[in-house]
Each structure stands twice: as structure tokens, then as C-alpha cells.
Amino acid sequence: MIRLFASDMDGTLLNDKGYISDRTINAVKKLQKHGIHFIVNTGRDYRAAKRELDAASLSCDMICHSGACTYDVHGNGFHIASLPKSIAKQILTVFERHGAFADIATEYGKTSITDKNTLLSYYKNEVFPAVEQEGKVYFRTWHDFAMMVSKVRFFEGKESLLGCETPIYKISTTFFDQDKINALKDDIHGIDQLHAVSTSKNDLEITHVNAGVSQSLCKPSN
Template sequence: MKLIVSDMDGTLLNQTWRISEENKQAILEAQKQGIEFVIATGRPYTNVTAILEEAGISCPVISLNGAETRDVEGNLLASQPLSKEQVRNVHNILLEEDMYFELMTSIGAFSLSEERCRAISRYIALRELPDLLEEEREKIVNMMFAERVRNENCKFVDSFEPLLEDNDIVILKIFALTTYEDRLVKADARLRKLDGLAITSSGHENLEVNNLNGHKGYAVLEYAKSKGIDASEIMAMGDSYNDLTMLTSVGRGVAMANASEHIRNQVAYTTKRNTESGVAHAIYEMLASRVQNV
């Protein structure tokens, strides 16, 4: 393997949305052995870099599901934006289905409701951290919310119209969430009737809308091609449906133990849960197989 690609949420990050020491050391060891490491995530670039800097890791980043690719210095290498017509069509459907959603743009994230954003953050924390006392969980929710607003340059606005009318603002991804399954199902069905979109999900309660080529599989293979790396020489790790395009297009696709059975059945390799430093386990297993094959 010459390239390792890892998703973040549910994969590289643990239950408190941090990189464990075990995962950090495994990544550094792979880099030391001359293997390139790349992040491929649905998160915006500025959110990713804050987490990487805290862990002491430097690497290229494929962000917003593949809408942007940046090198280790942060220089933009590739972009797959949505057209304003696509954004407006999606915007109208999501409003009609009463979905909470955000526009991820070249100048940060935009939301119509801070209250709904907080409420969904609280719901996700309840699911991810069920054993914590309510007071402790609320502290984590507030901390994560503040970090997200800061790191993603998130702004709360009364209308998206100014963004839709401003040709200087590039819209890269639309991120929609709801705690109501019927709304999610209806919105998903309507969005899939639109042309030129990649529609995926990174959780039970969300939809992620990108340009047709704005997905991880396309971005990973294009980046590898620019480095002269064949698909067979790539290992990719992930847990969600927005990871499938890259997991199934590389030589060594690795699903996390916390991934759904459907995702695990699509790939040849599995590893431990994200809360058990499964990324480190997968990297060391791959490194050991390289030695045996020499």
C-alpha cells in the first residue's frame, strides 16, 4: 500500500470526536514508512484542520465528501461545487419537507436556525453518549457546538436568498438533518429525482448532497492518480454510506466494526470499532502484511 485514506466521524474519531493516541501513533508510523495518509470526510476543511493540529498530524484533506481536495499546506487542488440551480432545487425540497439543513460554502457554513442546530446536536450526543449524566452530556454538547461554530465559521441567517444570488459564493455541499424518519424518507426520495447530484448519508438522521462527482471515491482516485498511485495500492477506512464509493474502489477497503452489516458486507476487510482505535488496528495489520509479503 502506498496511500491510506481515512474517514473521520465513526472511523478515526472516538466517542468524544477526538483522535486517540493509538490512532495518532499508527498514522505517524505509516508516514514514517513512506506511506501517504489522507483524510476523506464530510466535514469542512477548517473543522478538520483544527482536529488534526490538536493531534499533531499533518496530511492532505479531502473535505465535504469530496467537494474539495487540499494538500498538506492547505492549497486547493480540486473542487466539485454545486450549481446555483442545483442548490435552489434542493433548497426548495428541504424547506417543503421541513428538514433542518445547512449550506457549506467557500466562506463557511450557513444555517437558518441556531435553536434547531443545537437541538439536533443534543439528540446526537444522547445517542452517542447514553451513559453520561445529563449535566456532563450538556457540557459536551455546548463545547462541541461552540467548536463547530468557530471552526466552520458557521453563521445563522434569516434567509439563504443572498447566498443563492451571490455568484462569488461557491456552494460545495448541503447537509440536512432531522429526527423525523418520515421527513428523511420523503426528502431523500424527492432529491434522488434531481439530476447531477450525489446523495449520501453519514448517519441515521442526515442527508448529504453534493455535485455528482463530489464524492469520496472520485476524489480519492483523482488524488491518487495525481501522485502516480494505482487504486490497488490504496487502503481506505470508513463506516458510513458516504464512504462506500471509496471503500469499494480501492485495493484494501476496510469497514469499521460499528458500520452497518450492509457496509461491512461490501468490503473484504473489517477492523475494530472507532471507540477501540480501529484505525490503528487496521493500519498495523496492513503494515504487518506488507512485511510478510516481502
């Protein structure tokens, strides 16, 4: 008997236009009506994932930040696996050595230790070409992209972020050049206590090793 159904968002729950279709909405609601626990497991942060679910009038538990944070249907976190600052510093140092942009996820959502122009250049030269190659839709419109950029929390360099109490959930990057991403992966694997995965041939997502056990800690909603 099926008791749990888990789904990724991008390229799975969301269609090729970046929406949850009516057919998928009805299928999810049918699962829930029959007592099957439905959960979203995504690399997105909670706010971004919830925005898509709210637009589809769906409610469920969510595993976010590639396993680093788990939330119940009411938005309460019950499993958080943040990166210790000492490990985050090692990761960011390796990123600097490879010229990789650090796409950082914290409790504030998307966070950057560079300025806005550097972030925009990263999306233009690395993310958008890679997304187009993969056939995925991360931003339906330029307005959606602009809204994302407007909500980024900027810190003045890595020491500013590392020196505050803000938890770091995930550090990721995208290189359109596969040789660059492969070289970065090889270097990152030398750091202990990490869970490093790629959702495509062009990216790398890094969380604490405990983030990989989030799926086993899911609990049904009351």
C-alpha cells in the same frame, strides 16, 4: 503493497470521546514514516478537520465536504466540485417543502440562510438527539458548540446566498424522525447531477455528482 491509507474522522480517526488517541497518532505517523500516503476523507469542512489534526500534531492531505473539496498538506485546493446555484436552488426548494433545515457548507465554512435561533433549535431538536442515538461525538463540550455557532456565516434567506458568488460545496440535513428523512431522500433523487448519501439513518448529505470522484484525484504530497 499498500500505498494509500484513507480514513474518515467521526467514529473512525476520532475515538468515542471525540479525540485522536495517542495510539492512533502513533499508527498514522508509522504509516507516513514507511512511505504510505495517509489521507483524511471527511464530511467536515477544512478548518474543522485541520483543527483536530493540528491538535494531534498530524499533517496530511484531506478530502472535505464529503468529497466536494480536496486539499494538499499545505491547504491548497486541487479539486473543487461546487454545486451550481441553479441546482442549489432546487435542493433548497425541496428542503423548504419538507421543513428541512439546510446545513450549508461554503468556502466560509458552515453557512445558514436562517437566523441563529432557528439554527439552535435545529441542533436541539434534530441533531443532538440523532447524534446521541448514533453514539457519536460531534462537540466535546458546550464551548466547542458555541465556538462553531459563533463562526457560522448567516445570509438573509436563500436568494441572498444564491445571488452572490460564494461557492456552495454541500447541503445537508438531519431529521431525528426517519420517516421525514426518507421522504426527503425520495424527493431529492428527482434532481439531476447530485451525489446524495447518508452517513447514518438520520441524515442526508448532498454534493455535486463530481464530488464522488475526488478519491481518484488524490495526489501524494511533495
